[in-house]
Amino acid sequence: MSGFTKWRRSEEASGWLLVSPTLVYSILMLAAPLAMVVALSFWTQDYLQLDKTFTLKNYIEAWSEPIYQTLMGRSLKISAFVTALTILLAFPVAYYVSFYVPQKRKPLWIFLITIPFWTSYLMRIFLWKVILGYNGVVNGSLLGLGLIEQPLSFILYNQNAVVVTLAHAWVPFAILPIFVALEKIDRSLLEAAEDLGDGPLRRFIRVTLPLAMPGVVAATVIVFIPTIGDYVTPRLVGGPNGLMISNMIELQFKKANNAPLGAALALSAMFLVSVISLIFVWLNRKYLVGQK
Amino acid sequence: MTDPIIRLSGIDKFYGDFQALYDVNAEIRTGEFFSLLGPSGCGKTTLLRTIAGFEDVSAGRVEIAGQSMENVPANRRPTNMVFQSYAIFPHMTVAENVAYGLKARKMPKDQIATEVATALKQVGLEGYGERASHAMSGGQRQRVALARALVLKPKVLLLDEPLSALDKKMREQMQSELRHLQRAVGITFILVTHDQEEALTMSDRIAVMFEGRIGQLASPQELYRRPVNRKVAEFIGVMNFLDVSVRAGTAGTFDCEIAGLGKAVVPAEQAPGGVDASVTAGVRPEMLTILSGENARSEREASGVVEDVYYYGDMTYYDVKLDGVDHPVTISMRNTAGRAVLSRQDRARVGWGAESVLLLK
Numbered sequence: 237m238s239g240f241t242k243w244r245r246s247e248e249a250s251g252w253l254l255v256s257p258t259l260v261y262s263i264l265m266l267a268a269p270l271a272m273v274v275a276l277s278f279w280t281q282d283y284l285q286l287d288k289t290f291t292l293k294n295y296i297e298a299w300s301e302p303i304y305q306t307l308m309g310r311s312l313k314i315s316a317f318v319t320a321l322t323i324l325l326a327f328p329v330a331y332y333v334s335f336y337v338p339q340k341r342k343p344l345w346i347f348l349i350t351i352p353f354w355t356s357y358l359m360r361i362f363l364w365k366v367i368l369g370y371n372g373v374v375n376g377s378l379l380g381l382g383l384i385e386q387p388l389s390f391i392l393y394n395q396n397a398v399v400v401t402l403a404h405a406w407v408p409f410a411i412l413p414i415f416v417a418l419e420k421i422d423r424s425l426l427e428a429a430e431d432l433g434d435g436p437l438r439r440f441i442r443v444t445l446p447l448a449m450p451g452v453v454a455a456t457v458i459v460f461i462p463t464i465g466d467y468v469t470p471r472l473v474g475g476p477n478g479l480m481i482s483n484m485i486e487l488q489f490k491k492a493n494n495a496p497l498g499a500a501l502a503l504s505a506m507f508l509v510s511v512i513s514l515i516f517v518w519l520n521r522k523y524l525v526g527q528k
Numbered sequence: 529m530t531d532p533i534i535r536l537s538g539i540d541k542f543y544g545d546f547q548a549l550y551d552v553n554a555e556i557r558t559g560e561f562f563s564l565l566g567p568s569g570c571g572k573t574t575l576l577r578t579i580a581g582f583e584d585v586s587a588g589r590v591e592i593a594g595q596s597m598e599n600v601p602a603n604r605r606p607t608n609m610v611f612q613s614y615a616i617f618p619h620m621t622v623a624e625n626v627a628y629g630l631k632a633r634k635m636p637k638d639q640i641a642t643e644v645a646t647a648l649k650q651v652g653l654e655g656y657g658e659r660a661s662h663a664m665s666g667g668q669r670q671r672v673a674l675a676r677a678l679v680l681k682p683k684v685l686l687l688d689e690p691l692s693a694l695d696k697k698m699r700e701q702m703q704s705e706l707r708h709l710q711r712a713v714g715i716t717f718i719l720v721t722h723d724q725e726e727a728l729t730m731s732d733r734i735a736v737m738f739e740g741r742i743g744q745l746a747s748p749q750e751l752y753r754r755p756v757n758r759k760v761a762e763f764i765g766v767m768n769f770l771d772v773s774v775r776a777g778t779a780g781t782f783d784c785e786i787a788g789l790g791k792a793v794v795p796a797e798q799a800p801g802g803v804d805a806s807v808t809a810g811v812r813p814e815m816l817t818i819l820s821g822e823n824a825r826s827e828r829e830a831s832g833v834v835e836d837v838y839y840y841g842d843m844t845y846y847d848v849k850l851d852g853v854d855h856p857v858t859i860s861m862r863n864t865a866g867r868a869v870l871s872r873q874d875r876a877r878v879g880w881g882a883e884s885v886l887l888l889k
């Protein structure tokens with residue numbers, strides 16, 4: 237048998253065969269455009285004219301201009317808040333479903349948790365506009381109850397609104413990995429902790445939480461990475477002070493006619509996200525050591 | 529005799545409609561090695577868990593060291609448990625596992641270190657403290673679980689089938705180690721097992737359970753020699769059962785006609801459950817002898833045909849069909865020098881005595 241035939245029949249070959257459609261697709265749809273963006277970021281644009289001489293000008297501008305620094309910092313900050321809020325909201329739900337819902341009803345609960353996905357993302361953002369708006373549900377109720385005299389304006393068209401809206405959108409994604417991690421905890425470990433003298437709270441801190449950490453880290457990564465780049469939500473509910481880096485990237489590509497700077501900004505954001513994700517991957521490794 | 533360390537009175541336990549424990553009463557003595565023995569699903573784990581505080585009783589009470597355990601949660605009971613799965617914390621080292629309970633008690637750090645070292649030494653894991661717990665073998669994990677519980681010096685140590693996951697050799701080694709450890713630390717051990725040999729060799733006393741009830745609570749010797757009923761007798765060792773017709777005899781004895789063996793006068797204490805139409809005669813295999821050679825004599829004799837021979841080197845087991853009985857009895861013989869081993873279809877003279885016959889319901 238020739239080496240090639242042998243290889244073709246090997247497990248490795250069938251593995252490649254299995255992933256190849258996805259591989260081709262992602263090379264075409266992801267790697268190629270990405271390469272374009274990378275190239276673009278080292279060029280310059282003069283109105284509609286592309287100057288293809290290599291330059292670092294775009295990067296220097298992206299990292300030194302205060303406006304870009306502010307937007308980048310704000311994006312990181314908003315993402316961090318969204319992630320924290322999402323995890324805080326998701327953990328109790330995941331905990332409840334894992335520990336208190338009877339085994340045979342868990343699939344139903346998980347199914348219910350995914351219901352928000354049935355409506356489009358855009359629709360949900362508009363709903364939040366309705367809820368948080370000047371004449372919206374929150375203000376209406378508070379006014380009706382006589383708790384406030386003027387409609388609250390700080391709840392829409394600012395960063396708070398972005399955080400709330402994004403957190404709501406991402407909670408289901410965070411619940412699932414945390415739920416899976418909690419499900420994997422051997423319940424006899426919890427009994428052992430109790431048997432050895434811990435009350436419910438200390439047991440949670442010393443056993444449940446550390447063992448749920450892989451799920452929490454996964455949820456953090458899942459939420460943090462895409463929210464940094466989100467631009468629909470800040471655009472619709474963020475107001476002028478709630479804009480994020482992606483809104484700026486969009487602006488550069490379209491209105492400002494400066495695609496190279498937009499590309500440089502996009503890649504800078506990607507770089508930051510990668511660094512942060514790597515930290516999380518490393519954290520996860522650390523937590524996963526010792527757990528099977 | 530000191531006061532019992534544990535007193536169980538009238539314990540019922542329901543899971544929904546299903547009753548797992550029926551009126552369990554027992555006293556466990558301070559410092560003894562006590563076993564709960566019974567077939568799978570008879571409620572051993574359930575009973576152990578009600579003692580540990582993981583299950584509430586539906587009726588009755590659990591007292592430990594003279595105090596009612598009603599409304600006392602597991603973390604405040606003077607008991608510790610070695611779980612069947614060992615329940616070693618995977619995110620901690622061996623030493624951290626052992627230190628877990630001491631930390632919960634807020635013991636100072638340096639004292640914890642000494643205690644942990646002592647406990648690890650006690651179970652033969654000296655120097656393993658810094659190992660990740662997942663890097664330990666099954667037997668080693670079990671020792672970690674043991675050290676983790678013993679280091680807290682509980683009044684009672686509860687062990688739920690701690691040896692069932694080990695291979696035979698390891699299990700036998702751990703059996704003797706556990707026994708030695710128990711004597712050394714002087715803590716009351718309650719061991720759950722479904723292995724009657726394990727219970728017999730390790731325990732001071734055994735409670736045999738069937739379907740949520742304690743069938744008999746006695747020392748290993750008493751359980752083997754004087755089982756109170758047919759069920760217990762069948763579960764502990766091997767017992768031959770033969771049909772019997774019984775008439776009351778003189779002065780606390782019964783006149784018996786045992787199928788295949790013959791007539792015997794059996795004292796009343798060999799009929800622990802009394803006598804009625806349902807009673808059968810039970811004889812242990814080693815209480816029957818194959819009489820070989822012309823000169824071998826016994827108090828009483830019966831005869832039969834050898835159906836099967838199982839030769840074990842030191843022992844030979846025979847299945848013998850006694851004349852007039854349709855199922856064979858098992859007879860065990862020690863292979864002493866010069867004793868012939870019979871073959872299949874040989875006729876055998878079987879010696880027996882009335883003192884080894886039990887009348888069981």
Ligand SMILES: Nc1ncnc2c1ncn2[C@@H]1O[C@H](COP(=O)(O)OP(=O)(O)OP(=O)(O)O)[C@@H](O)[C@H]1O
Pocket residue numbers: 543546548566567568569570571572573574575722
């Ligand atoms: N949480 C529970 N809910 C309902 N029934 C239960 C529960 N726990 C145990 N049972 C039932 O109670 C009975 C006794 O169970 P238990 O676990 O005490 O048996 P066991 O003697 O320890 O058996 P094994 O040797 O197989 O471990 C079983 O019939 C079991 O199905």
Ligand SMILES: [Mg+2]
Pocket residue numbers: 572573574
């Ligand atoms: Mg059990």
